[in-house]
Amino acid sequence: VSSSDLFHPQRTTNPRKPSKHIKFITIALLFLSLSNNPPPPKKNPFWFRIPQSSESHRYLFAFQFWAATNLEEIDFKMVVGLINANPTVYEKKERRTRPVSSDVVDEYAVEPIDELEIFDHIRDIKDPEHPYSLEELKVVTEDSVEVDDNRSYVRVTFTPTVEHCSMATVIGLCLRVKLMRSLPSRYKVDIRVAPGTHATEAAVNKQLNDKERVAAALENPNLVEMVDECLAPSYD
Numbered sequence: 001v002s003s004s005d006l007f008h009p010q011r012t013t014n015p016r017k018p019s020k021h022i023k024f025i026t027i028a029l030l031f032l033s034l035s036n037n038p039p040p041p042k043k044n045p046f047w048f049r050i051p052q053s054s055e056s057h058r059y060l061f062a063f064q065f066w067a068a069t070n071l072e073e074i075d076f077k078m079v080v081g082l083i084n085a086n087p088t089v090y091e092k093k094e095r096r097t098r099p100v101s102s103d104v105v106d107e108y109a110v111e112p113i114d115e116l117e118i119f120d121h122i123r124d125i126k127d128p129e130h131p132y133s134l135e136e137l138k139v140v141t142e143d144s145v146e147v148d149d150n151r152s153y154v155r156v157t158f159t160p161t162v163e164h165c166s167m168a169t170v171i172g173l174c175l176r177v178k179l180m181r182s183l184p185s186r187y188k189v190d191i192r193v194a195p196g197t198h199a200t201e202a203a204v205n206k207q208l209n210d211k212e213r214v215a216a217a218l219e220n221p222n223l224v225e226m227v228d229e230c231l232a233p234s235y236d
Contacts, residue, residue, distance in 0.1 A: 084129070087161045089136050095120070112149040113183070119145050121182045122156065125174050126230045128167045133234070137161055139171060144194070154179060155190040159197045168198050172208040173217060174230045181231075 096116060119142045123135040134140045139158050146155040156175050160168045172191045179189045191208045193201045207213050217223055 084162045084165065087127075087130060087132070087137055089132055090138050092123075092133070092135055093142075113147060113154075113187075114149070115142060115145040115147050118147055118154055118156065118179070122175055122178055124234055125171075125178060126232070126234065128170045128174075128226065128230055134158070134171065134175075140175070151188075152184075152186045153188050153190070154183065155192065157192050157194045159194040163197060163199050165198065168193060168200075168204050169207055170226070170230075172204060173214065173223075174227050176208060176214060177218070177227050178231055 119140070122140055122145075123133060125134045125140075126132070127134060127137055127139065130137070139161065140156065144157045144159070146157075147153070156179070158171060158175060160171065165171075172193070176189060176191050179187075183189070192205050195201065198204060218227075
């Protein structure tokens with residue numbers, strides 16, 4: 001059964017209570033996940049949230065993917081309440097244009113990629129939990145981008161809004177996918193949590209820069225759907 005078909009709560013008059021249908025499905029999934037023999041190894045978790053309707057946004061369904069070779073080892077959990085209910089929202093910076101040198105000879109020459117271009121690619125990515133961009137939450141800033149065009153290397157350091165944010169891996173995956181789709185394939189992209197800003201910093205960094213884990217995660221249609229939702233252009 002597709003989980004995308006399961007995790008769509010019915011409309012209720014009280015958004016604080018999930019429907020009986022959702023409760024039943026959640027209990028069933030928990031039972032199935034715990035009945036596996038042997039149990040999944042307790043390794044670094046990979047979280048993502050199934051998008052909910054506006055009436056039930058307080059109930060976040062998260063899948064915890066254990067860092068194992070068997071992708072079927074899944075632990076289902078329901079997280080009640082927003083991870084960060086009241087984040088600080090900052091004003092967006094005005095977009096700057098790249099200066100054009102007056103001594104440019106070949107107008108068709110390939111310009112080197114710089115920090116400003118990378119930041120323009122990622123600044124409008126939507127937060128998985130709130131209707132704000134990563135720039136508005138200061139999850140990413142222009143100063144958090146490093147580029148070495150000669151070595152085809154890009155590093156983005158992001159700052160979760162809270163140190164126990166279980167969406168950190170999702171945010172990092174959105175950053176990686178966005179740059180994978182935007183940059184030439186020769187670029188090596190390094191995505192990292194800012195030092196000291198997350199409780200499981202080392203585990204998140206390891207997951208986000210493991211090609212096999214990223215590839216396996218992107219084979220999950222529900223996760224890809226969520227990433228695409230975060231990357232969808234905003235016309236505000």
